[in-house]
Amino acid sequence: MNRKLEIGLLVDNYSVPSWEYELVREIRNSDYSRIALVITPEDNSSADKRTTGQSSFIFRMHQNIDHYVFLRKQNYAVKRDIGELVKNSPQFRLRSTLQSDFSGSEPDIASELRKYNLDIIVKVGYGPVKADLSDIPEYGLWSYSMNSSDTERADTTGYYEVIEKNPVTVSELVMWKGKGDKGKVISRVTESTCSYSIGLNRDKLFSRASLFVTGIITGICIYGSDYLYKLEKKYEESSRNMIKQRPVPSFLPSLFNLMDAGLIFLRQVIKKLVYTDPFTWILLYKTGAANDFSRNSYRDFTELKPLKDRFWADPFVISRDGKFFVFVEEFIYSKNKGHISVLELDDEGHLLRSDKIIEKPYHMSYPFIFEMDNVFYMIPETGGNRSIDLYRCTEFPGKWEFLKSIMKNINAVDTTLFNHSGKWWLFTVIDKIDSELAVSPELYLFYSDDFLSDTWTSHPMNPVITDVRTARPAGKIFIQDGKICRPSQDCSGSYGNSFDINQIVILTETDYMEKNIIKVRPDWNKSLKGAHTYNSDSGFTIIDAYSNRRRFF
Numbered sequence: 001m002n003r004k005l006e007i008g009l010l011v012d013n014y015s016v017p018s019w020e021y022e023l024v025r026e027i028r029n030s031d032y033s034r035i036a037l038v039i040t041p042e043d044n045s046s047a048d049k050r051t052t053g054q055s056s057f058i059f060r061m062h063q064n065i066d067h068y069v070f071l072r073k074q075n076y077a078v079k080r081d082i083g084e085l086v087k088n089s090p091q092f093r094l095r096s097t098l099q100s101d102f103s104g105s106e107p108d109i110a111s112e113l114r115k116y117n118l119d120i121i122v123k124v125g126y127g128p129v130k131a132d133l134s135d136i137p138e139y140g141l142w143s144y145s146m147n148s149s150d151t152e153r154a155d156t157t158g159y160y161e162v163i164e165k166n167p168v169t170v171s172e173l174v175m176w177k178g179k180g181d182k183g184k185v186i187s188r189v190t191e192s193t194c195s196y197s198i199g200l201n202r203d204k205l206f207s208r209a210s211l212f213v214t215g216i217i218t219g220i221c222i223y224g225s226d227y228l229y230k231l232e233k234k235y236e237e238s239s240r241n242m243i244k245q246r247p248v249p250s251f252l253p254s255l256f257n258l259m260d261a262g263l264i265f266l267r268q269v270i271k272k273l274v275y276t277d278p279f280t281w282i283l284l285y286k287t288g289a290a291n292d293f294s295r296n297s298y299r300d301f302t303e304l305k306p307l308k309d310r311f312w313a314d315p316f317v318i319s320r321d322g323k324f325f326v327f328v329e330e331f332i333y334s335k336n337k338g339h340i341s342v343l344e345l346d347d348e349g350h351l352l353r354s355d356k357i358i359e360k361p362y363h364m365s366y367p368f369i370f371e372m373d374n375v376f377y378m379i380p381e382t383g384g385n386r387s388i389d390l391y392r393c394t395e396f397p398g399k400w401e402f403l404k405s406i407m408k409n410i411n412a413v414d415t416t417l418f419n420h421s422g423k424w425w426l427f428t429v430i431d432k433i434d435s436e437l438a439v440s441p442e443l444y445l446f447y448s449d450d451f452l453s454d455t456w457t458s459h460p461m462n463p464v465i466t467d468v469r470t471a472r473p474a475g476k477i478f479i480q481d482g483k484i485c486r487p488s489q490d491c492s493g494s495y496g497n498s499f500d501i502n503q504i505v506i507l508t509e510t511d512y513m514e515k516n517i518i519k520v521r522p523d524w525n526k527s528l529k530g531a532h533t534y535n536s537d538s539g540f541t542i543i544d545a546y547s548n549r550r551r552f553f
Contacts, residue, residue, distance in 0.1 A: 001221045005119040006036040008092075008137065012125040014083045017152075019206035020124050021080040026214040027122065028085050032221040033214065035089045037116045039133075058254035060153060062261060063198060069265075070197040076206040077199075082124075092116075110136060122213055126151055131179045139220070139228065140177035142186070144209060145243040156246050158201040161193045162264075163257045167493030168468065169193045171205050172243050173212040175232075185235040185242060186228065187212040190467040191441055192492050196268040198261075207433040208442075223460050230461065230511070271548075278333060279529070279546035281311040283326070286541050287349045293485075293501050293534065294517070296541065299524040302349060309333055312343070312544070314366045316476065318376070318397070319538035322347050325397045326542060327378070329365035330356065340367045340380050342397045349540070357398050358391065366414045368476070372451070379406070383413045388428065390452075406456065413440075417451060418477040420484070420507060424451040427486070429472045430463070439491040441468035445512060457509075464512040468492050474499040475535040486514060487534040496532030496546065498522070 007027055016024075027033050067077065092113065113136050121133055123143035127150055134141035146157040161169040173187040189208055194201040219227040232239070249257060284301035304326075306312050312328040319325075323346060330341035339359035344352045358364060362384030369378045376393035378400065388407040391400045406415075406426070415428040425447050431440035442463035446456040465471040474487035484504040489496050498521040506513040522528035522545045531545040 001224060004030075004032055004034045005139075005217050005221065006117055007033050007217075008037040008039055008113075008116065008118040008121040009035060009086065009089075010039045010121050010123045010125075010130065010133065010141070011082070012041055012127065014081050014086075015079045016082055016124060017076055017206070018074070018078045018080050019076040019210045021082055021085075022207070022210040023122075023213060024082045024085050024124065026211060027217075030214045030217060033217045035086055036118060037092055037113075038086050038089050039092045039094060039113075039121070041094055056248050056251055056254040058251060058258055059159075059248050062254065062258045063159075065258075066197055066199045066261070071199045071203065075199065076203045090116075120213075120217070123147065126155065129176050129183075131176065131181070134176035134181065135178045139225075140175045140181075142173055142175050142213060144212075145172040145174055145245070146206070146209065149245045154245075154248050156248060158193075158205055159198050160246055162195065162198050162201055163260060165193075165195065167193055169201055169205055170243055171209045171212075172238065173209070173216070174242065175228075183239065183242060184232050185238040186216060186231045188235050188238045188466060189441055190469065190492075192439060192468045192494075195493065196264050204433065204435045207435070211432060219460065227460065234461070274550060275548045276333070276551055278311070278331060278336070278549060280549040281313040281331075281544050281546045283312055283315050283328070284543050284545060285315075285317075285326075285349055287324075287347070288539050292480075293520075296520075297524065298520070298522070298543065301541075301543070304343070304349075304351065306330070306354070311546075312341070313546075314381075314533050315542045315544055316367055316369050316535050317537045317540050317542050318369060318371075319540060320396070323352075324349070324537075324540045327357075327367040327369050327397075329367065329381075330354075331365075337363050338365045340364050340378075344397070355398050358400055360385070366473075368414075368416050370417060370476075372419075377403070377451075379415045379417065381413050381415065383411055386410060388412050388415050388426075404452075404454075411440075412444075414473040414489075416473040416475075416477060418484075419451075423447050423449060423509075425507065426451075426456060427473055427477070439468060439472055439489075439495060441471050441491075442466050443471040443473075447509060459512060460510060461512055465514075470500055470502060470514075470516065474533050477504070478536070483517075485517065489532045490519065491532075494530065497530040499532050499534055499543075501534070 028035055118137040120139045121137050121141040126147050129143050149155045158169050168190045170190050172185050174183040175186045176183050191205050283304040286301045310332050314329040316327045326343040328341055329338045331338040341354055341356050343354045364380045366381035367378055378391045382389045386409055387405045389405050390403045392403045393400050411431045411434055412428045418425045428444055429440050430444045443465035444462045445459040445464045448456045469490045469492045470488045472489040474489045477486045486502045486504055488500050490498045500519045501517045502514045503517050504514045522531045527547045528545045531543055533544045535542055
């Protein structure tokens with residue numbers, strides 16, 4: 001498509017929450033879209049809907065307390081005026097009798113709107129979808145499931161997830177096409193719930209949601225209408241189970257929920273006082289075993305621990321010359337920073353020595369290592385440097401040189417390469433909102449003919465995974481019994497609480513699909529709270545696991 005898409009904004013008030021301001025700003029600044037029309041009510045009587053309406057006093061008080069305690073001055077809910085963003089766009093005022101819907105009795109309204117040749121109408125604000133408008137633009141009317149409540153005060157997005165201790169919170173963008181259409185989900189992201197704050201939970205959810213629209217617009221312009229059809233198919237199951245806004249709880253339930261929130265906050269404070277943020281990680285390994293993840297119980301795995309002033313995590317193993325070399329993140333508690341080290345083990349798994357091999361001023365972890373043409377290469381996680389960096393081994397296992405940055409100015413973690421069907425595939429989790437709160441739920445895929453290339457092509461279905469339960473890589477991708485297996489972390493509720501093995505069913509330049517095979521929780525030891533890496537080589541299988549680390553005793 002060699003033109004910008006013509007976008008209509010359905011707006012009931014120019015004063016909008018910051019996340020919707022960012023949504024409009026993204027549309028205006030995109031190379032692939034133009035705000036061609038702003039559709040508003042005839043008067044501003046509906047403009048007050050954002051802050052009026054029936055809701056429990058306790059529910060509102062709960063949100064206000066939460067905002068005061070946890071949110072910064074700049075957050076998703078702060079009101080901003082979009083007037084400056086749309087000042088050059090024409091306005092179309094709907095008559096008050098037509099603001100909910102208009103019908104065939106008012107053909108002039110439809111015909112007038114069609115003169116603008118809109119490709120998409122994006123609903124900004126709360127209230128029901130205006131179904132008759134959805135039949136006018138080529139790609140329908142798009143709305144967020146989080147905005148389906150009548151008013152802002154009635155918005156319970158992210159509220160029940162915190163109160164009911166649901167480990168995930170979901171956001172959706174829905175496309176409506178024609179009156180009577182039940183809607184189709186075209187974007188869905190499953191975030192890890194912030195367990196102690198409604199405001200923080202919403203902040204990251206809405207911040208990421210503000211990027212949905214322009215991401216899909218870009219896809220349509222680059223790949224054509226078929227791109228939108230693929231999104232419909234990708235989220236077909238979600239469309240059958242679309243998010244429904246739950247009503248505001250009445251007085252007594254709101255009061256009990258507020259009290260429960262106080263207990264949640266108190267537990268969080270006690271946890272911070274008793275435990276440090278860095279966990280105590282250990283390595284668990286087994287020698288002489290086939291790489292059969294489906295049969296591992298991990299109960300008979302041997303523990304490998306460092307000195308108490310540090311931990312080892314993110315193990316990657318290479319078998320060579322009758323020994324096992326385990327490359328790890330070595331985190332020094334006093335420095336609050338990790339570097340890359342290598343552990344040398346004999347053929348029975350006894351630790352012979354450990355050596356620091358790569359250290360930078362920024363944090364390093366996840367030393368993904370691979371071999372090509374008898375040369376070892378490594379891509380450690382260097383998110384603190386906002387880069388994906390490639391190192392080459394000059395003398396195995398301890399001497400490495402920086403080779404190049406594959407990508408720069410990017411907040412990416414746990415990059416993993418896979419050589420398949422004559423191409424190199426690069427899997428990495430990217431956080432486009434730079435959230436400090438939790439792990440990004442979005443896995444991106446790139447491909448190239450040469451891993452040394454400066455050019456990596458973004459997969460058209462990026463992000464290929466949008467679920468915090470399976471997005472983040474957890475080790476080398478491997479082939480077992482003819483199946484391509486991708487280890488992934490489950491970071492719902494808490495970071496690295498378990499890992500999964502997923503089968504990659506489709507891996508092409510146009511499509512990607514995977515399905516879960518098995519989930520591994522560290523339930524063989526009650527003291528362990530999570531596990532998040534799986535690797536194996538030549539009969540040596542290794543994982544990591546963590547427990548909480550006490551501050552004083």
